[in-house]
Amino acid sequence: MKGSSFSGKCALITGGCGFIGSNLARRLLDLGAKVTVVDSLIPEYGGNLFNLDGIREKLSVNISDVRDEHSMKFLVRGQDVLFNLAGQTSHVDSMSNPQADLEINCRAQLSILEACRHFNPGIKVVFASTRQIYGKPDYLPVDEKHPIRPVDVNGINKMAGEWYHILYSTVYGVRACALRLTNTYGPRMRIKDARQTFLGIWIRCIIEGRPFEVWGGEQLRDFNYVDDCVDALLLAAEHKEVNGDVFNLGERNPVSLRALADLLVLVNGGGNYTVHDFPSERKKIDIGNYYSDASRFHAAVGWIPRVSLTDGLVQTLSYYRQYLSQYV
């Protein structure tokens, strides 16, 4: 992708101190954009100021919560594009505190869209949704025609948040689209615990020289390296063909969790893991094999994930070997 269209443009990133947001901010700066990041820095979520290390002076950092509608009313003004990445992403937290999940993934999204509609109707919005909303798949790979069947409160609320974006695009002409991300990994992901992805805690353990736990092991999953995910977000921002629509990201070569664990050990040059049955609490919301069909997004904007799982894991481990102390 060229990306030259971002030179001189103003971009706002909610969740901009988080994993994907901070990687996106770096790329946008490289492309010459004027970047503002918004983040609540709530400890349990993905925001970490160290993610902006080395670029803090080159962008504007606004610490506020997307639930703060007055802050958002101000911040959306004058922006060309909003990458709307802030969200509560934990399955488990959404079940133990469903109201907080609702506030962030639904109420705040409505506030943001209302702010765009009233104060910056010409903005383009790219919303980060999730493959979680498909639930347990009927068939593989899962395309966008697959029924939506969320298995947790987080999935229900993300689904509503996604629909608000499409609705505001259709009814009010606020140009918006949504990408349903699959498992994304790479430098700056949360590794303190499994709130973003189980792969985070695996990486932490292996670097700390401790065995990590594999639950099940035979389930297939697909992974996108964060640079590929950033490519997708930028392409979605650039292409008007995607407005009012929803697309899967994904990777055509899924791996089993056990194969992923073996690859991680190989790439790390050592390490151990143990295999466990699913805890009964998680079994109820287990979805079995899952991988996405991203061919519609490929056809629409030309997106192809370029970084292999091996290369991505090499980059990721290298990053955390250097900066582990900032993430634990």
Add this chain to the structure above:
Amino acid sequence: MKGSSFSGKCALITGGCGFIGSNLARRLLDLGAKVTVVDSLIPEYGGNLFNLDGIREKLSVNISDVRDEHSMKFLVRGQDVLFNLAGQTSHVDSMSNPQADLEINCRAQLSILEACRHFNPGIKVVFASTRQIYGKPDYLPVDEKHPIRPVDVNGINKMAGEWYHILYSTVYGVRACALRLTNTYGPRMRIKDARQTFLGIWIRCIIEGRPFEVWGGEQLRDFNYVDDCVDALLLAAEHKEVNGDVFNLGERNPVSLRALADLLVLVNGGGNYTVHDFPSERKKIDIGNYYSDASRFHAAVGWIPRVSLTDGLVQTLSYYRQYLSQYV
């Protein structure tokens, strides 16, 4: 249906001063149930104390808002069944005040389900959902396999509210099911304006001797008389086969709006209407022809709508001729 299973049972009805809730309360009293109704009596919604005229002494009326989680925590205790009918139902209001719609149709639903889970996990919950969440149909009649594609904020939030019920049933074992109601009409419906259904304002106009407005006219719709809807709610409460599942209500004989208007004039013994193009504001969310396939619910519990549109309109007009002043 027998309905004898309700004798001596405790039933809670949210939105119980509203159109469907008050008709349901009357039936449950006839069946020997102990009934508590909850209603906020917010003027724009459907609650009207006159709907309980003549039965006020036979049931317990609790005026509170379902958003008041402490009230709900108390009220769900000791109930055998919860008919969860409270909701914001207006398309237009959901677009002008999306946050209020979210609070009622999502946040309050989560509070109610959390209250059931913690304080009365053995309760049975029947949730009133809506055919609105299907959006503009791909095919007719619309069955439960039809993709969900809400066209307004209300549809998105009702969809989330419905999914919470299914989730709490699947994950936590709180027995719950949802019925997707189509257009329901009959005595005690809101006729002050078109917030519940356009048919309300038609009925008011024709009884007041004024012409009513038909927008479009060729669109097909299906209608259920409120007594048939009450049958459906009771059957859903009685049958464990429906737990964790969602079913359409509906009527196999749809009518065009113009045919409905003609029938209303005929049944009334006179009256006039004018036909108009859709206002541009509404055109964006118009869904064209719509009618539901309720055969899955019929197969599950034996429900069949029994009251013809003509008979239902006769009953309805008769009611409002007598009690018009209580509803305008």
